[in-house]
Amino acid sequence: MNNDPRSKPGVVLNAQKRTRTSTGFYSHQHLKLARLPIPPSGPRILRRGSESIPTPRRVSRLAGDPYHGAMPDSNVETGFQTTGPDGSEDAGVLRLNEIFHSIQGESTRAGEPCVFIRLAGCHLRCSWCDTEYAFREGRRRPVAEILEEVLAIDCGLVEITGGEPLLQKTVHVLERALLDAGRTVMFETSGACDITACDPRSEIIMDLKPPSSGECDRNLDSNIEALRPHHEVKFVIGDRNDFDWSIERVRTLALLDRCRAVLFSPVFEQAQGLEIAGASGLPPGRLAEWILASGLPIRMQMQLHKFIWEPTTRGV
Numbered sequence: 001m002n003n004d005p006r007s008k009p010g011v012v013l014n015a016q017k018r019t020r021t022s023t024g025f026y027s028h029q030h031l032k033l034a035r036l037p038i039p040p041s042g043p044r045i046l047r048r049g050s051e052s053i054p055t056p057r058r059v060s061r062l063a064g065d066p067y068h069g070a071m072p073d074s075n076v077e078t079g080f081q082t083t084g085p086d087g088s089e090d091a092g093v094l095r096l097n098e099i100f101h102s103i104q105g106e107s108t109r110a111g112e113p114c115v116f117i118r119l120a121g122c123h124l125r126c127s128w129c130d131t132e133y134a135f136r137e138g139r140r141r142p143v144a145e146i147l148e149e150v151l152a153i154d155c156g157l158v159e160i161t162g163g164e165p166l167l168q169k170t171v172h173v174l175e176r177a178l179l180d181a182g183r184t185v186m187f188e189t190s191g192a193c194d195i196t197a198c199d200p201r202s203e204i205i206m207d208l209k210p211p212s213s214g215e216c217d218r219n220l221d222s223n224i225e226a227l228r229p230h231h232e233v234k235f236v237i238g239d240r241n242d243f244d245w246s247i248e249r250v251r252t253l254a255l256l257d258r259c260r261a262v263l264f265s266p267v268f269e270q271a272q273g274l275e276i277a278g279a280s281g282l283p284p285g286r287l288a289e290w291i292l293a294s295g296l297p298i299r300m301q302m303q304l305h306k307f308i309w310e311p312t313t314r315g316v
Contacts, residue, residue, distance in 0.1 A: 091170050095120045096146060097138040097163060100315045101153050105305030107186070107205050107232055108261050114157045114186075115150050119171065122163040124190055126213040128238060128270045128279035130312065134163040135275060143174050151181055159186040166193035175199055191233075192218040196226045204231040205263075210245050212238035212267070214277060224253050231259045234301075238267040238279055243290050250296060261299050264291060268303070268311055 097120040104114040118131070120138025150158060158178055165171050166189050176199055178185050185202045189195060192215065195204055206223060209215045213236065227233070233255050235246040246264065249255065255262050266287045272278030284302060291298050309316045 091173055092142055092144070093140045094143055094146060094168055094170050094174065095138045096141045097134045098315060099146070099149055101155060102316045103305060103308060104157065104159065105303045105308075106188075106234070106265070106301055107203075107263065108299070109157065109186070109203075110301060110304050112157055113155050114159050115153050115155045117146065117150060117158065117160045117165075117174070119160065119162045119165045119168060121167055122190075123167060124164065124192055124209075124213075124215045124218060125275050125277075126190075126209065126215050126236075127277040128213065128236060128267045129273075129276050130268065130270060131163070132273045132276055133314070143170060143177070146174060147177050147181075150178065151183075156182070156184055157186070158183045159188055161188035164190050164193060166195070166197070169197070172197055172199070175202060190215075190218070191223055192220060194220065194226075195223050200228065204228075205234055206231065207234050207236065208246070208249060210235055210237060210242035212242050212279065216245075224255075224258070227255075227258045229258075229260060232261045232263055233259055234263040234265065236265045236267055237287055238282055240290070243287070247294055247296070250298070256297065262296075263299050263301050265301050265303060268306065 097118040099115070099117055101113070101115050104110055104112045118134055120134055120136070122129075122135055160171060160175065165187060175185055175187075179199055179201050185199070187195075187198060187202055187204045189204060189206050191207045191209065195206060198204060204227075206227070208219050235242070235249075237243050237246060243264075250262055264287060266282040266284045267279050269281035270276070270279045284300075288300055291300055303311075305313075305316050
């Protein structure tokens with residue numbers, strides 16, 4: 001009998017390898033093909049334990065969905081419906097994309113073993129997004145079931161990510177249960193959602209979106225005052241304009257005094273997707289030179305998981 005908790009439905013065991021491009025990076029082009037409408041010749045299986053919503057900018061009513069045929073006010077930005085037939089949010093259910101056990105690739109905890117809970121849906125479309133699949137792929141799962149699966153993995157660090165995890169209010173039910181069970185909980189959030197609802201015990205890694213993301217105007221200024229000393233702020237840098245914009249925010253918002261760390265990451269080359277514009281990569285050495293010249297104690301990070309595995313491998 002296999003008692004490995006990672007063998008349960010929803011846990012990614014086998015890395016799904018992608019294609020190397022001529023520039024040495026990796027492309028999501030085949031993923032675009034994978035999300036085309038299902039042909040009549042047969043079913044499409046994207047990954048174990050997930051349901052797919054194949055049509056961009058439209059919510060599909062999936063057979064077997066508990067809200068099938070009763071999905072008012074579908075959100076075309078997030079790509080799925082988070083409320084029940086009566087319009088209220090189901091406090092016992094989350095739309096989940098995947099759960100996996102891996103190495104933390106970002107933040108000051110980079111390199112630590114971590115369990116990742118990736119929720120589905122996002123209201124942003126950053127040009128360089130490397131998890132476009134999480135916009136629409138996912139299925140509803142009870143919070144109690146998710147909790148049981150995560151606690152069965154012998155790992156004290158848990159990150160809740162997305163998509164955008166704070167779009168689903170029920171995430172805080174899961175958050176508190178994990179904290180009460182003795183887990184360290186991290187949130188990876190865009191900065192376009194209110195962070196004040198998060199438990200003070202949680203560690204928040206909050207993005208501020210620079211201009212090249214295409215979502216710069218979605219940053220919530222109110223989140224700055226909500227930052228705590230154990231939180232971190234991340235900037236994903238695509239070019240010199242992004243860098244200068246980010247340095248100005250670090251200084252004027254006194255971010256180095258507000259939180260544990262300010263993180264700068266270079267953009268990896270990202271192919272155009274069905275719903276994202278794509279982006280050119282920024283050479284890491286160039287970003288390192290800019291940081292050194294700034295004289296500020298900014299922490300550069302390189303998304304460690306993209307060097308351990310191929311950059312577009314999922315489930316790591």
